[in-house]
Amino acid sequence: MAQDVKYKKKQEAKLQNTSSKNEDDASKPVPLRYGPLPKLKGQRIFSRIVVVISVLTYAWFFSPTQNNKKETALALQGYVYQSRGQSVKCDRAYLEDINKYPGCIPKKCARMINDEIVTQSEADILLWFAKRAMSFAKPKGGVTIMDLHSGALTYEDSFINIYKTSEQGFVTTRDLFIYRDVRNKIQKSIALAFNLDVTKLYLTHPTFFSRMTNKEPQNIHDEYWHPHVDKDTYDSFHYTSLLYLSDHNIDFVGGRFIYQDNLQNPKENVTVEPRKGRVSFFTSGAENPHFVERVTEGERYAITISFTCDETKKIADPFDAVQHAHPVH
Structure with a gap:
């Protein structure tokens, strides 16, 4: 009987430690697969501008109606x-x-x-x-x-x-x-x-x-x-x-x-x-x-x-x- 009580307390302690560790892990940032995202608002705008310019450049060179004709x-x-x-x-x-x-x-x-x-x-x-x-x-x-x-x-x-x-x-x-x-x-x-x-x-x-x-x-x-x-x-x-x-x-x-x-x-x-x-x-x-x-x-x-x-x-x-x-x- 005493052994059962001791084993039960040991299991509860183990579960409590696991829960605490999961909470700590959840609070940590997840590493991004393709690198960090821009953190500043200006960086995000700049990235969008680069994408837009790239699309327009492609359209200019590969569109059959260049020069807006x-x-x-x-x-x-x-x-x-x-x-x-x-x-x-x-x-x-x-x-x-x-x-x-x-x-x-x-x-x-x-x-x-x-x-x-x-x-x-x-x-x-x-x-x-x-x-x-x-x-x-x-x-x-x-x-x-x-x-x-x-x-x-x-x-x-x-x-x-x-x-x-x-x-x-x-x-x-x-x-x-x-x-x-x-x-x-x-x-x-x-x-x-x-x-x-x-x-x-x-x-x-x-x-x-x-x-x-x-x-x-x-x-x-x-x-x-x-x-x-x-x-x-x-x-x-x-x-x-x-x-x-x-x-x-x-x-x-x-x-x-x-x-x-x-x-x-x-x-x-x-x-x-x-x-x-x-x-x-x-x-x-x-x-x-x-x-x-x-x-x-x-x-x-x-x-x-x-x-x-x-x-x-x-x-x-x-x-x-x-x-x-x-x-x-």
């Missing part, structure tokens, strides 16, 4: 569009000028693309013709220009005439026939899209083939990536069209056609990815400032075909002009 794709290379466009408010100076020409006033200003105007066969023939002709070029920079009307072809710091070279036979009647047919189809499509009288729309200068590469520029004409307005550069322009002869991200990298919402303070870009046979056209006033993104790899081929409403600024179809001045077979 929104970017929208009007046409992607991998899609085929029967007709797709975006209306824009006409520039006042453009309207004042074009209102002089009844039958050639657009029902709205816009930028349009269409992948079903030109066939792949037509695009292939024109591309092959451009490559043949440009094999005689000798550009110093990354841009080669060939004007089918005048025969001018980039050669070092000047031009040569492709119709007067010692090499003959690379301009064929078929090439000129295809060019004329394609030009007519584009002209009719522009008239239809903008509700124009097609007989009041005339081909104008310059109209040319272009090849762009990543070669370093040697003069201002090689720097095609500067935003501009066609009507400011060429007063005769009222409608601009481009026919692409190569594919974005297949034949070349970079080289997208980019519209801006404003030339002076752009905040939104609208992009067109070139696709072989794709036609892009637009009103040529300040409502459509644009530039071409720098080509970083490959070769980008296209044709610029321009139209005017001013009959005094029209030029002859190259087939008729070339056949008269330099007969080809």
Whole structure:
């Protein structure tokens, strides 16, 4: 009996010591797994600032819309569009000028693309013709220009005439026939899209083939990536069209056609990815400032075909002009 009492007291004492030790342990700080937290209010604020700056820095460098510019794709290379466009408010100076020409006033200003105007066969023939002709070029920079009307072809710091070279036979009647047919189809499509009288729309200068590469520029004409307005550069322009002869991200990298919402303070870009046979056209006033993104790899081929409403600024179809001045077979 006495032994039982003694054992019971011993157990109670042991429990009391254990409880006291647990209380002492609970009062001690628990070591943090990843180091101490900031103890001062200023330290916590500083930590939060660092996190915010890190997030903003990541967003700046990895966001596709840097410099606070929104970017929208009007046409992607991998899609085929029967007709797709975006209306824009006409520039006042453009309207004042074009209102002089009844039958050639657009029902709205816009930028349009269409992948079903030109066939792949037509695009292939024109591309092959451009490559043949440009094999005689000798550009110093990354841009080669060939004007089918005048025969001018980039050669070092000047031009040569492709119709007067010692090499003959690379301009064929078929090439000129295809060019004329394609030009007519584009002209009719522009008239239809903008509700124009097609007989009041005339081909104008310059109209040319272009090849762009990543070669370093040697003069201002090689720097095609500067935003501009066609009507400011060429007063005769009222409608601009481009026919692409190569594919974005297949034949070349970079080289997208980019519209801006404003030339002076752009905040939104609208992009067109070139696709072989794709036609892009637009009103040529300040409502459509644009530039071409720098080509970083490959070769980008296209044709610029321009139209005017001013009959005094029209030029002859190259087939008729070339056949008269330099007969080809």
